[in-house]
Amino acid sequence: MDIYEILKNKGISIGDKIRVDSIEGILMPRTEFVENDVIVLKMNNGYNIGIKFRDDLKIELIEKKKEQKLEKQKHKEFDPSKPTVSILACGGTIASKVEYKTGAVFPSFSPEELIEAFPEIGEIANIKVRKLFDLFSEDMQPEHWKIIAQEVAKEIESGVDGVVLMHGTDTMHYTSAALSFMLQDLPVPVVLVGAQRSSDRGSSDNRVNLVSAILFAAKGEIAEVVVCMHESSNDDYCAVHRGTKVRKMHTSRRDAFKSINISPLARVNYFERRIEYLTANFKKRDKSRKLKLDTNINPNVGVFYFHPGSKPEFLREMSKFYEGIVIAATGLGHIGINPGNDKLAKNFLPVIKELIEKGIPIVFAPQTIYGRLNLNVYSTGRILEKAGVIGSLCDWTIETALVKLMFVLGHTKDMNEIKKMMLTNIAGEINERIEYEL
C-alpha cells in the first residue's frame, strides 16, 4: 500500500496544504529512505516530520498548491569593452535556488540566473551560457568528452576569449585530461570548474571557484585546458591546474584538486581579482592560433589495480573487454613475477607477454600517485620492460594514462606506434623534472 497513491485518489498531491489529525502542513515528496506508509509533512514552523499512516488517521485537504510564477530577469547588455566568456554546463549544480516553502532545490542555468546569483561575474566579462547535459560526474562517458570537445571548439571558433566548463567534480580530472588531448593548439583558456559544497548553502565554494574560473578564462594568459578550484580550505585563492596533471585527492574538501608531480600553473586571488603565475612554462594565449580538434579516441581501455592476492587470470579475462590495459603498479612500477618460484606467489609475466603479443598494450602508472616510474632499478622492472610494458620514466597519474591510451588507440593499432605516441609528451602529461619542494 502506498499512502501517496491513496492520497492522490483523494485529490491530494505533493505541495498541497493538508491537515493530518491536528497537524497542519505541506505534503512533501518522499525520498528513497522513507517507507510507503509514511506521510512526510512540512509543518508550519518549517520542520519536516514523518507520520505513519493508520486507518483512524484523519487527513483533510486545506488548500491546493499554488503555482509560482517566475519573474523573468532582464537581459544584460553586451559590453564591447569586456572580454566574452562562454560557460558550458555539463552537470553538477554550481548554481541553484532553494524554495524554502517546499525545500526543493532548483539548478540555475540561464545567464540571467547566474548573474543574479553571482553579480560580480557580469563585472568581469560578457557571459554566454549553454547547457550541454545535466550529468552526474560518474555518469560521464568517453563519448561525452567528444561532444564537450566539439562544443568547446564551436565556442572558440565563435571568437570568445575563454571557455568555462561547469562539471561535477568526481571525474573532472578525467575530462580535463581528455580535453587536453583533444583540443590541441588552443588559442584561449579552457577552464573546468566545479563545487565541493552544494550550491544551496551559504558556505558553498561555488562562488569563489566560478568567479575565479571566469576571471581566468577572460584574462588568464595560459591557453591550455586547466582546472580551477580552491587552493586551500580558505576562501581566498583558487589554484589553476594543468588538465593532464591534476587529480581529485580528497573525497570532500574544497581543496581536493591537486597538481601531481608539478606545481599548479597559477593562482587566482579571489579578493583582489588578480592572477599570479607560478611558472612560465605554458602555452600562451594567442587568439590568432588555429585550434586543432582531434576527437578520435577508443574508449575500450581498462584499469587493472594490482594488489596482493590479485589474479593473473582476471587480467587475462579483462582482455576480452578491452583493447588496452593500464596497470596500477606498485612502487617504481612492479607487479609480481615470482622470480624465486615461491609456492604462494603468483607470476603475471606469462599473461603480460601473452596480451602484448595479442596486440593489447600494457601501460603502467604508479599506485603511489606521487613520483615517477622507473623500470630499470629492480630486475622485476627490467624483465617487465623487456616484455613490452610501457611507462618507464613516466610520472603520469593512472587516470591520465588511461585517457591517453584511449586517445592513442583512437589513432593507431600498431604496437610500436602506440609505444612511441605514449612516450611522447602531447599535452604536458609527462613532467621531465620533478622539483624538490613538490
Place this chain on the structure above:
Amino acid sequence: MRELSMNYKELGLKVGLEIHFQLDVDKKLFCDCSSSMKEKEPIAIVKRKLHPVASELGEVDVAAQFEYLRNRTFFYEVFKNESCLVELDEEPPHNPNEEALKVALQIAKLFNCRIPEQIFVMRKTVIDGSNTSGFQRTMIIGFDGYFEFKGKKIPITQICLEEDAAAIDREENGNVYYKLNRLGIPLVEIDTGVIEGFEPKEIEEIAYQIFLIASSTRKIRKQIGAIRQDVNVSISGGERVEIKGVQKLSLISKVIEKEVERQLELIKKGEKVQKETRAAKEDGTTEFMRPLPGAERMYPETDIKPIKTEDILKNLEIPELLNKRIERYEKEYKLSKSLIESLLKTDYFFFFEDLARKFPKIEPTVIASVLSSTLKEIERKEKVEIKLKEERLIEFFDALNRGFVFKEAAYDILKKMNEGKSVEEAVKELGLIPLTKEEILKIIEETRKEVADKKKLIGVVLSKVRGRANISEVIKMIEKLS
C-alpha cells in the same frame, strides 16, 4: 524605586520561552569530536566567506544579504580533538549521535510530547557566520506537549535537537572570529506556547521547572553558557519582542519586568512598540539587535537519512522525574530544601543517592554537604579546579564509611586527593592517621591534668584529636571518665 505592585494580569502579559540546554554527552551531534571544550589555544585558523542563497522570488532580499556579507569575512579557530573536517564544513555530517537522540527523546516523553514516527534533520539558514555551513542542522523530536504547573497546563509547542553554533570570539572591522569547539555540541531547544496569567517570578519558576524536568535525564549541562534562553514578551497595546541570550534562569523575571516597563513607557509616550529582537545584558536590561525575523528558512538536510523512532522508543527508559526525586531526598534522606538546592547546582545531584545507598553508615547530610559545599570551598579558597572523578569520590566516602578518615578532615583530605594523592597518602602527609582507643584515652588523661572544667576539657581534647577520631565517640569517652 520600581513599582512592585504592577498588575501583570491586567497588563495582559504574555510570555513565550525558548530554553536551550547543552546535552552532557561525550561527542558532538554529527561527528565524533569531543564536546568537552577543554582546549584553550587554536591550532589553526580558516578564513571563509558566506554568500547569499537565492530562494523563491520576492521572499529574500538577496541584494541586501549580498551587501551585508560582502563586508564580512569569517575566521574559524580550530581546536585539537574538538573540531574536525565536519565542523569546518569540509566533510558531510556523520550519523546523529545516538545517545543525544535518546536523551532528547526522553525529554520529549517527559514533556508528554507527540513524537513523529520519522524524524527529519533540517537545514535552518543562518548567515551570521556562527555555522560554517551557512545553516544550522536541527530536527523536531517532539511537539504538542505540556507539563503541569500550579494546577495549570503549560503548553510545550516543540522540542528540537540541534547543533550548537560556534561561539563568537571577537570582531574587528568586519573580520569576525569564531571558535569551532562549541559548534556541533548537541543542544535541546524546548519551546513553550503562550504563557498567560502568571507573574514574572512565576514564569521564572516555570523555566526552572522545565530545567528540572529536562535534568531528570542526568544529561543536562549546568555550566554558564550551557543553558541559554530566549524570552518573548508582549503586553496589551505593545508588540511581541524577542529577547535573545538570557544566560541565567534567575534573570528571566527581571528581563520580563524590564521589558514590560520599557513597553509601558513607550506606550505612555504615545510611541509604537516595534516588533523586534533584543539582546539581553547581564543586568537584565536589553538592547536592540534587529527587526524580528520572518519565518525560518528551512529545507531538508539531504546528507542524513530520516530517523525511525519506533525502535528507539521501544527500548527507551523514561527516567524518574526530578521533582519526585527531590521529594524522596527530603523524605528518605532528610535533606533540607536548601541543601537539595545547592546539591542541584552541582554535577552530583544523582550521584548523591548512589553514595547514600552504598555507604549507609555515613549521615546522608554529610554526603550532601561534602558534595555541595566542601568541594566548592576547596575550589574557591585554593583557587583550583576540582578534577576528582566519581570513583575518587567513592574512594573518599569509602574511607569515611570505614572510619579511616573523619568528616572534620574532609576539606584537607579532598584537597590532597585533588592533587592526585590517594586517601592513604593524604592521611599520612596530613598526619591524620586514625587514633586508637588507647591513644585517645592517653590524650584525655594528659589534658585532664591541665584542664579541670569539663566543658573546656571537651573543647581542648576535640581540637587535639580533630580529624583523627570520631567526635561523638570521644565525647562519650570523656563523659564516661568523669
